[in-house]
Amino acid sequence: MPPPLLLSAPTRVIRDAARAVKRKVNLMIERVTAGTLSALLGLPGLVVTEYALEPRAGERDVLHLFCQHEHEVAICPVCGQVSSAVHDSTERCLRHLEIWGKVTFVHFPARRFDCGHCHQPFREELSWIESQRRESTAYELQVHEQCQHTTQAAQ
Numbered sequence: 001m002p003p004p005l006l007l008s009a010p011t012r013v014i015r016d017a018a019r020a021v022k023r024k025v026n027l028m029i030e031r032v033t034a035g036t037l038s039a040l041l042g043l044p045g046l047v048v049t050e051y052a053l054e055p056r057a058g059e060r061d062v063l064h065l066f067c068q069h070e071h072e073v074a075i076c077p078v079c080g081q082v083s084s085a086v087h088d089s090t091e092r093c094l095r096h097l098e099i100w101g102k103v104t105f106v107h108f109p110a111r112r113f114d115c116g117h118c119h120q121p122f123r124e125e126l127s128w129i130e131s132q133r134r135e136s137t138a139y140e141l142q143v144h145e146q147c148q149h150t151t152q153a154a155q
């Protein structure tokens, strides 16, 4: 079995967090709502609508989050015009940061829009994924940092 990607947080961090909750200092306590999961997901513009938990024997469970777009429009990268005309849409799946130790995949429709000005279809730009990647930028950064940490520890 591969080692867990996330190292457990240092004890000091946990102690500090516990103290902060006790003091309620500098902490905005929020009510949990239907939008909480989407907000915590950290992928702006996506709304989590469904989920599935996939148990795997001998391995970490997989959490699938099925999302829709918050906005029904996109901006043409060529001319800057807003379009609501969806040219086509395909389901896309990307790996994202683990949630509570579960390998997490985010499913969402990858849309192309028609620009009424350029008369060319364009793919909407999403700030949290590089084109053609299968991982979110946040996940890639975490893996990168983890590699550096491991390399430093080995030296």
Ligand SMILES: [Zn+2]
Pocket: 076, 077, 078, 079, 080, 081, 115, 116, 117, 118, 119
């Ligand atoms: Zn355009």
